[in-house]
Amino acid sequence: MAEDLLLLDALGPRGSYRARNRMTIVDLAGTPVAELSIVPKLFVSRALAALHRAPDRPIEHKLAQLAEAGRIFAEEEILGLSLRQYEKLVSRISGVPITVVRSATAAISAAAIAAGSSVTQARPIGAVDEWRHPETKHGSALWCRRGNVFAVHAAGNHPGPHGLWLEALALGYRVALRPSRREPFTPHRVVTALRMAGFRDDEVVLLPTDHDGADEMLRGADLGMVYGGDDVVRKYSANTAVLPQGPGRSKLLLTADVDWREHLDTIVDSISHQGGVACVNATAVFVEGDPAPLAAAIAERLAAIPTLPPEDDRAVLPVQPLESARAVERYLQASAAGATAWLGGDGIVDELGDGSAALRPAVYQLDRPDARQAGIELPFPCVWVAPWSPEAGVAPLRNTLVLTAITGDEPLIDALVAEPTISNVYLGDHPTYWMRPGVPHDSYLGEFLMRTKTVIRD
Known part of the structure; x- marks a missing residue:
């Protein structure tokens, strides 16, 4: 029955939005379990404009909220689901073994908590991250964002990549996330946890949308990251504003x-x-x-x-x-x-x-x-x-x-x-899947999101 389905609303710059156009999400056996709101291109355009207008906030406030979001994601009930209920649902939707889902969700929580220290690993040793730093009185490199709004077309084959784009928030970006229709539960839970922790609605949005809306997200953002196959890599290989994440091989x-x-x-x-x-x-x-x-x-x-x-x-x-x-x-x-x-x-x-x-x-x-x-x-x-x-x-x-x-x-x-x-x-004897926070996965995300400029002041 439709009334028994979970309702996955879009999370726009003015709060939750339940679209008239909704997609039914089914489990591996074809049983409907949720309805995902699909927002139109115009909604995407307005959401990206709101992110551009949003004022900056002190990074230290965002880092504290990221850490709190990591705790909320792992401990609190979200959308009526405990962590264990959510993990079982993701497994039944995506077909990823439950132990893998548990490992990934623990990694997402840890990534949010450690985001502040992780992003510093990418900063050049000769750069500072604040123009008020004493070093700028004598002239110093300053680690700066290349833009303000970052769009992500998320992967749906594994929950784990949702730990990576959190670093953009730790660097001061506002983030627009397009969830995969295959597995939208993880990004919805992450964004909800961020908002519960204190992130404003115009700082991080979840925009389930069609292909036109997806293209509009990348056009409306300063920078973007896209997951997909070889076709995605070819499509964006010449676009310096988009970071394609393709097959690992x-x-x-x-x-x-x-x-x-x-x-x-x-x-x-x-x-x-x-x-x-x-x-x-x-x-x-x-x-x-x-x-x-x-x-x-x-x-x-x-x-x-x-x-x-x-x-x-x-x-x-x-x-x-x-x-x-x-x-x-x-x-x-x-x-x-x-x-x-x-x-x-x-x-x-x-x-x-x-x-x-x-x-x-x-x-x-x-x-x-x-x-x-x-x-x-x-x-x-x-x-x-x-x-x-x-x-x-x-x-x-x-x-x-x-x-x-x-x-x-x-x-x-x-x-x-x-x-x-x-x-x-x-x-030596190290499995290919080894990784930990603070070391690059496919270079540091900060290498793409940031740049250095020289600042000298009186």
């Missing part, structure tokens, strides 16, 4: 001077942790020598993962509506032509009996390091195991968010660290 490399058997736990964990849905999950593993024994060992480990509903505490695998799962399976089978299947070659869809299906792991062996499949990233534990040699060099490892390199070859390490298309290099 994270990888592992093991050279001949190490025994991969000693690192199998890390390899398998990098592939399957967080259900394999995150940009930091390993997509490809490169090994110097014969890749077959490693591929076989990975397949044996991944095959033992049970198929369970995502809200089960033991669940590891992501779940999608059955037809969506079938579409992923068809794409994988078409893409894998010419590769050797160690796991998943006969299908990856495992029905749960309620109209949804788990995506079972897949392991494929490639015959050369530059095979095109090594760059294919899919939203479940799917890995391409490829041979590598010193002659192949860095080229097959490019365009990587995280590269775990288990090697003692220091000249190779020098080349990997110097490669501009490899965002993060983890040396």
Whole structure:
């Protein structure tokens, strides 16, 4: 019944707004659970104008409110849902295993609490953050915003990225957030918690909208960040005002001077942790020598993962509506032509009996390091195991968010660290999903949002 559905209103510059145009949000089995207000382009334009007009407030006040919002997000009832009820709902909507959702929500809370210290890590050592600082009397670099309003087109595959854009608030930006229609509950809870903590309605807004409204958000903001696939990266690659967040294509490399058997736990964990849905999950593993024994060992480990509903505490695998799962399976089978299947070659869809299906792991062996499949990233534990040699060099490892390199070859390490298309290099037995507040994910967000200017005063 419609009256039983949760109502996810837009959160505009004058408070909550219930639009006439509403989208029904369903769970994995197709059962309606909520209605999401979809605001028109004109509403978006007016909301962005209100954010531009909003006066600045002292950063120290915002940092205290961010910390309080982190507490509220994790402890208080929002939209009638406790944290545990919200987490279960997100799992049933998105298909992300419940333990992954819990880890992500804890990380969001921690990111809000630590936002003040996190953003300082990006500031150049020679810059100050206040024109009144004593250093400016003698001339100093000042760390300044590149604008005032930041628009975010949020991801829906994982709650975790909602911890990142909070840094914009800590830097003094007003933020307009477009939630994913796939999973709007996390951004709605975050923005509500911020407002409960004291952020004004004209400082952070939630604008569920269509494509026209989404484009208007980016036009109306000073800077923007957009999550999506390769098409999104291509669309915005030339736009210096927009930061695209695309596929991670994270990888592992093991050279001949190490025994991969000693690192199998890390390899398998990098592939399957967080259900394999995150940009930091390993997509490809490169090994110097014969890749077959490693591929076989990975397949044996991944095959033992049970198929369970995502809200089960033991669940590891992501779940999608059955037809969506079938579409992923068809794409994988078409893409894998010419590769050797160690796991998943006969299908990856495992029905749960309620109209949804788990995506079972897949392991494929490639015959050369530059095979095109090594760059294919899919939203479940799917890995391409490829041979590598010193002659192949860095080229097959490019365009990587995280590269775990288990090697003692220091000249190779020098080349990997110097490669501009490899965002993060983890040396030794560190899983690709490792991260903590204060270290960059894909560079510091502050590098995009801020700039330095010289100030000298009497």
